Amino acid sequence: MKAMRFSEFGGPEVLRYEDVELPTPGPGQVRIRVAATSFNGVDANIRAGYMQGPIPVQLPHTPGIDVAGTVDALGEDVETVALGDRVVGFLPMTATGAAAEYVIAPADVLTGAPKSIPLADSAALPLVGLTAWQALFDHGGLTVGQRVLVNGAGGAVGGYAVQLAKEARAHVIATASPRSAVRVKAAGADEVIDHTVTDVTTAVSEPVDLVLNLAPVAPEQLAALLTLIRDGGKLVNTTVWMPAPSDAERDVQGIDLFVRSDADQLADLVARVSTGELVVDVAQRVALADLPALHAQAGAGELPGKVVVLAPSA
Numbered sequence: 449m450k451a452m453r454f455s456e457f458g459g460p461e462v463l464r465y466e467d468v469e470l471p472t473p474g475p476g477q478v479r480i481r482v483a484a485t486s487f488n489g490v491d492a493n494i495r496a497g498y499m500q501g502p503i504p505v506q507l508p509h510t511p512g513i514d515v516a517g518t519v520d521a522l523g524e525d526v527e528t529v530a531l532g533d534r535v536v537g538f539l540p541m542t543a544t545g546a547a548a549e550y551v552i553a554p555a556d557v558l559t560g561a562p563k564s565i566p567l568a569d570s571a572a573l574p575l576v577g578l579t580a581w582q583a584l585f586d587h588g589g590l591t592v593g594q595r596v597l598v599n600g601a602g603g604a605v606g607g608y609a610v611q612l613a614k615e616a617r618a619h620v621i622a623t624a625s626p627r628s629a630v631r632v633k634a635a636g637a638d639e640v641i642d643h644t645v646t647d648v649t650t651a652v653s654e655p656v657d658l659v660l661n662l663a664p665v666a667p668e669q670l671a672a673l674l675t676l677i678r679d680g681g682k683l684v685n686t687t688v689w690m691p692a693p694s695d696a697e698r699d700v701q702g703i704d705l706f707v708r709s710d711a712d713q714l715a716d717l718v719a720r721v722s723t724g725e726l727v728v729d730v731a732q733r734v735a736l737a738d739l740p741a742l743h744a745q746a747g748a749g750e751l752p753g754k755v756v757v758l759a760p761s762a
Contacts, residue, residue, distance in 0.1 A: 449467070449468060449469075449470050449548060449549040449550050450465065450466070450467060450468075450548065450549050450736065450760050451465075451466055451467075451468045451510050451547065451548035451549065452464070452465055452466075452510060452511065452512075452547040452548065452736055452737075452739045452740075453466055453468070453508040453509060453510045453547075454495055454507070454508060454509055454511075455507050455508040456507065457495065457496060457497030457500075457507075458495070458496065458497070459496070459743075459744075459747070460495075460740045460741070460743035460744040460747065461740065462495065463495070463511075463739055463740040463743065465736070465737050465739075468510075468548070470550060471544070471550060471551070471552045472521070472523075472552075473521055473522060473523035473526075473552050474523050474524075474552075475523050475524040475525050476523060476524075476525055476526060476554060476555055476556070477523040477526070477552050477553065477554055477555060478519050478520075478521065478522050478523060478526055478529055478552070478553055478555050478558070479519070479520045479521035479522075479550055479551070479552055479553075480515060480517040480518065480519060480520060480535065480546070480550065480551050480552075480553055481517050481518045481519075481520040481549070481550055481759075481761055482515060482516075482517040482546050482548060482549060482550060482551055482759040482761065483516045483517045483518070483567045483568040483570075483571070483758070483759060483761075484515075484516050484517075484546075484567075484568035484569070484570075484571040484733075484756045484757055484758050484759060485511075485512035485513070485514050485515055485516075485545065485546035485547050485571050485756075485757045485759070486512075486514045486571045486572050486575075486754060486755060486756050486757060487739075487742055487743075487746060487751070487754075487755045487757060488513060488514070488575050488576070489746070490503070490513070490541070490575075491511045491512070491513065491545075491743070492743055492746055492747065494509070494511065494541075495511060495743065502688075502706070503541045503542055504542060505541075505542055506542075509544070509545070510544045510545045510546075510547050510548055510551075511545045511547050511739075512539070512545030512546035512547035512548070512551070512757070513538060513539050513541055513545055513546075513574075513575050514536075514537075514538060514539070514546065514571045514572070514573070514574045514575050515535075515536065515537050515539055515545075515546035515551055515553060515571060515574075516534075516535070516536045516561055516567050516568060516569075516570035516571040517534075517535065517546070517551075517567070517759070518532060518533065518534055518535070518567075519531055519532060519533045519535060520550065523555075526555045527555075528555050528556065528558070529555050529558055533560065534560065534561045534567055535558040535559065535560060535561055536558070536559060536560075536561040536562075536570040536571065536573060536574060536714065536718065537553055537557045537558040537559065537574060537709070537711070537714070538557060538574035538575055538578060538707075538709040538710075538714065539551070539553055539557065539709070540554065540557070540709070546571075546759075547736060547739060547757060548736075548759065549759050549760055549761050556711060557709045557711055558711060559711050559714050559715040559718055560715070560718065561718065562718050562721040562722045562728070563722055564721060564722050564724065565721065565728055568733070568756055568758055569728055569730050569756060570718075570721075570728070571756050571757075572604070572728050572729070572730050572754045572756050573714075573717060573718070573721065573728055574709075574714055575707060576603075576604040576605045576608055576754065577608050577714070577717045577726075578707050578708070578709070578710060578713055578714060578717070579605045579608075579686060579705065579707040580605050580606075580608035580609040580612055581608075581612060581713055581716075581717065582705060582707060582708070582710075582713070583605075583609065583660050583684045583686060583705050584596070584609060584612055584613055584616070584658075584660065584684075585612075585616075587682070587684045587703045587705055588658045588660065588682050588684045588703075589658075589682065590613060590616055590618055590657075590658055591616070591618075592616060592617045592618070593617065593618070593619075594618050594619070594656075594657040594658060595618065595619045595621065595654065595655070595656040595657050595658075596613050596618050596619070596620055596621070596656060596657065596658045596659070596660060597621045597622075597623075597648075597652060597656045597658070597659045597660070597673070597676060598610055598613070598620060598621070598622045598623070598637075598660050598662065599623050599643075599648065599659060599660065599661045599662060599663050599665070599673060600623060600661065600662035600663030600665075601622035601623060601624050601628075601632045601635075601637065601640075601662070602623075602624040602625055602627070602628030602629075602631070602632055603662055603753075604729070604753065604754040605662050605686065606622065606624075606632070606662050607631065607632070607635050607729050607754075608726070609660055609662070610622055610632060610635040610636055610637050611635050611636055611725075611726055611727065612726070613636075614635070614636035614637075614638075615636075615720075615725060615726075619638050620636060620637045620638050620639075621637070621638065621639040621640075621641065621652060621656065622637035622639070622640050622641070623640075623641045623642075623643040623648055623663070624637075624640055624641070624642070624643070625642065625643065625644050626642060626644065628753075629642065631729070631753075635727070643663075648672075648673070648676075649672050649673070649675060649676060652676050655676060655677060655678035655681070656676055656677055656678065656681065657677070657678060657681045657682075658677070658681060658682050658683075658684065659673045659674075659676060659677055659681075659682070659683045659684070660684050660686075661673060661683065661684070661685045661686065661687065661692070662686050662687075663687070664687050664690075665687075667690055667693075670683075670685065670687075670690060670692070670693060671693045674693055674694075674695050674700055674702070677695075677698075677700050679698045679699055679700065680698070680699045680700070681700050681701075682700070682701045682702075682703060683700065683701070683702045683703065684703045684705055685702065685703065685704050685705065686705050686707075688704050688705070688706055691704060692704050729753060729754060730753075730754055730755075730756050731751070731752040731753025731754055731755060732751075732752055732753070732754075732755045732756070733755070733756045733757075733758055734755060734756075734757055734758065735757075735758055735760075736757055736758060736759055736760060737760075739757055742755060742757065
């Protein structure tokens with residue numbers, strides 16, 4: 449089968465399109481005929497060798513944390529999925545990824561794919577959708593009527609965060625650049641702040657209950673966001689290389705989020721997609737063979753949004 453792998457850490461040029469042996473599922477595992485994976489920022493950091501502490505991978509390594517595809521073979525003791533099931537999942541970050549024709553996945557990370565969108569597009573959901581959900585509800589404790597600031601709402605996580613927060617009947621303030629402002633507004637934001645020309649700390653007129661920081665801001669900018677949070681509120685930060693600050697005097701808690709795979713939560717997100725409550729936004733679809741160019745495009749800051757990577761068999 450074909451797979452994209454790297455045998456050393458480095459730039460996009462270390463990615464190689466190779467012939468590799470077809471994998472066999474072990475106990476509790478299934479083999480998936482991949483329809484698509486997707487590009488996430490962490491993929492580039494893993495490839496560059498920056499994540500060997502929290503995400504140690506063995507070389508050669510195949511990237512691709514998200515997967516959408518069809519169950520092709522079952523290992524022993526698998527009862528939750530069947531041959532031919534169309535599934536979606538968030539793969540273990542240290543394991544062999546889905547940038548290939550086939551991939552092995554633990555059965556317990558998978559759930560049925562949405563039926564309302566193309567199977568390949570489902571690969572745009574797991575990691576970023578779960579990040580948004582866990583940030584807002586598991587860590588942020590967002591409830592009806594609260595005010596939330598989504599800093600960096602123009603990205604893939606931000607799009608889901610805005611949608612989910614609005615569905616929870618929160619008041620959503622979002623920061624976005626002019627090129628993504630229309631999309632963020634369409635996702636349901638009540639207020640959109642152009643962070644390229646406006647100081648967010650002066651643009652937010654009333655305190656918020658929760659700040660969700662998705663942007664790679666400077667430490668002093670992240671600290672400034674604390675001033676926007678009411679006493680007892682929270683700041684949830686997804687840029688984990690920069691610890692979230694807290695304000696103990698006002699009981700404002702800073703929380704660093706490292707997303708985890710959760711099949712039950714993913715099933716809930718899939719159900720929302722199937723009913724139209726949650727929109728999966730795919731900006732671009734590229735062939736697996738073009739993954740090095742996609743990594744280079746991401747490194748230059750030129751991605752148009754969430755990108756799905758199509759397997760050769762798709």
